[in-house]
Amino acid sequence: MQISFAASGAKTPSGSWVVGATEGAELQAAAVRADKASGGVLSRGLKVSRFTGKSGQFLEVLAPAGLSVSRILLVGLGKPETLDEKALETIGAQIAARLQTLGERSAVFDIEASKGVKAKAAEIAAHLAFGAKLRSYTFDKYRTKNLDEYKKHLAQISVLSRDAAAATRAYAGLGAVADGIFLARDLVNEPPNILYPAEFARRVKALSKLGLKVEVLGEAEMKKQGFGALLGVGQGSARESQLVVMQWSHGKKNAAPIALVGKGVCFDSGGLSLKPGSGMMGMKGDMGGAAAVTGAMMALASRKAKVNAVGVIGLVENMPDGGAIRPDDVLTSLSGQTIEVLNTDAEGRLVLADALTYTQRRFKPKCLIDLATLTGAIVQALGFEHAGVFSNDDRLVERLIDAGRFTGERVWRLPLDPFYDKMIRSKIADVKNIGGANSGSITAAQFLKRFIEDGQVWAHLDIAGVAWQDGEQKVQIPSWGTGWGVRLLNRLVKENFET
Ligand code: BES
Ligand code: MN
Ligand code: ZN
Numbered sequence: 001m002q003i004s005f006a007a008s009g010a011k012t013p014s015g016s017w018v019v020g021a022t023e024g025a026e027l028q029a030a031a032v033r034a035d036k037a038s039g040g041v042l043s044r045g046l047k048v049s050r051f052t053g054k055s056g057q058f059l060e061v062l063a064p065a066g067l068s069v070s071r072i073l074l075v076g077l078g079k080p081e082t083l084d085e086k087a088l089e090t091i092g093a094q095i096a097a098r099l100q101t102l103g104e105r106s107a108v109f110d111i112e113a114s115k116g117v118k119a120k121a122a123e124i125a126a127h128l129a130f131g132a133k134l135r136s137y138t139f140d141k142y143r144t145k146n147l148d149e150y151k152k153h154l155a156q157i158s159v160l161s162r163d164a165a166a167a168t169r170a171y172a173g174l175g176a177v178a179d180g181i182f183l184a185r186d187l188v189n190e191p192p193n194i195l196y197p198a199e200f201a202r203r204v205k206a207l208s209k210l211g212l213k214v215e216v217l218g219e220a221e222m223k224k225q226g227f228g229a230l231l232g233v234g235q236g237s238a239r240e241s242q243l244v245v246m247q248w249s250h251g252k253k254n255a256a257p258i259a260l261v262g263k264g265v266c267f268d269s270g271g272l273s274l275k276p277g278s279g280m281m282g283m284k285g286d287m288g289g290a291a292a293v294t295g296a297m298m299a300l301a302s303r304k305a306k307v308n309a310v311g312v313i314g315l316v317e318n319m320p321d322g323g324a325i326r327p328d329d330v331l332t333s334l335s336g337q338t339i340e341v342l343n344t345d346a347e348g349r350l351v352l353a354d355a356l357t358y359t360q361r362r363f364k365p366k367c368l369i370d371l372a373t374l375t376g377a378i379v380q381a382l383g384f385e386h387a388g389v390f391s392n393d394d395r396l397v398e399r400l401i402d403a404g405r406f407t408g409e410r411v412w413r414l415p416l417d418p419f420y421d422k423m424i425r426s427k428i429a430d431v432k433n434i435g436g437a438n439s440g441s442i443t444a445a446q447f448l449k450r451f452i453e454d455g456q457v458w459a460h461l462d463i464a465g466v467a468w469q470d471g472e473q474k475v476q477i478p479s480w481g482t483g484w485g486v487r488l489l490n491r492l493v494k495e496n497f498e499t
Contacts, residue, residue: 092131236324
């Protein structure tokens, strides 16, 4: 979908003319203009409809007499004081969704700041456009039939603003973030016979064209270096495990980077501790952490962020075959610590253990954040609206919570505590890979903490409930894979780590 910005009133709208009203059916200036130009169809329409200007409401006038536009779409903006960036994105997505349903091809968004709106004119336009862009995503590459039914015809939107030049600039950064989100969604949506570790690595390699430095370690190299935990998970699979390292170094020279580490289990069958059929469905998405890291690195590179950032993703397939790890096996991790594997379905923490050690030893990051679809228990605890965050640093948690509020990718803190650490003591090795029947997300985080070196600022995000959506889809996420984390990480970097 093409997005452009132009000065308000600069051109006669064509396609759909989208104008706004705040709560109480208060028409904005552009809506008043549209009303006048059409001989009062909006004011007449208001009298015979339920439209009150609440967010999510529409009043549609098709083929208004005296105007060349295909329709006037009056959109409810809600209360002006609630119109922040996130609300504007939702409205942009709602408009796009509506226009998609109607089969429209082009539209002009003519919505401005009303009294009481805090966002600046340029921000309003940019975030409306961003919402519409997020809604334009499709993943139809495996359909061969009824393509027209699925096709989104809306190909062009022009967003009018009092400050079109500033809006264009504001959108440039957001467009880069949208690219990262779309990549992350694609990666999560791809079926596991197509997106196995080496193919995932190939797709990351393709990001080199943005100036990202991408390295791929295969099994031979990882074996040499001692990635016993990660390789253990992959050893029951016919597909080769991979570790991918992405570097974006546009911050201060030699300044320690922020490091992002992602769980990339391209399919999680559970291994010999096999999942039941119902629990296995959707486990192509078990690389959602790696997808978020990859999407975030793409966003940073696309918008040329002034930061030193590294992304490290551990890519494996967790499968059961004669060579697979067994419950009772002991693995030696890259850190040197031994791990008693008592359940091969608790594999994500094994992959992360080695990826975390590698990242800390090689890059000495000033801040380390891992993302993983780590536990079913986090879905039990927080459902689909928050990711769980575990951290040894209160300030980092604050920053993540703030970034979450702004972007809508919200996080909720859960505790770490020596009491829970006791639950992962092994009878024969340094640690075991499962805790007890309870507090599963916390014992998983405690396990990761064993691989965090002294003094390392670290946060772990358990994104098992938010990386994909099986139920109702959010208006700005028209896909199973959500791309969750890209916006959050981008915002975190933008607000706290850029020079
Ligand atoms: N990938 C799963 C976690 C998961 C479950 C993500 C459901 C999304 C939805 C993870 O590898 C796993 O299997 N965890 C086990 C851990 C247990 C064996 C200690 C779980 O949560 O049941
Ligand atoms: Mn598992
Ligand atoms: Zn898993």
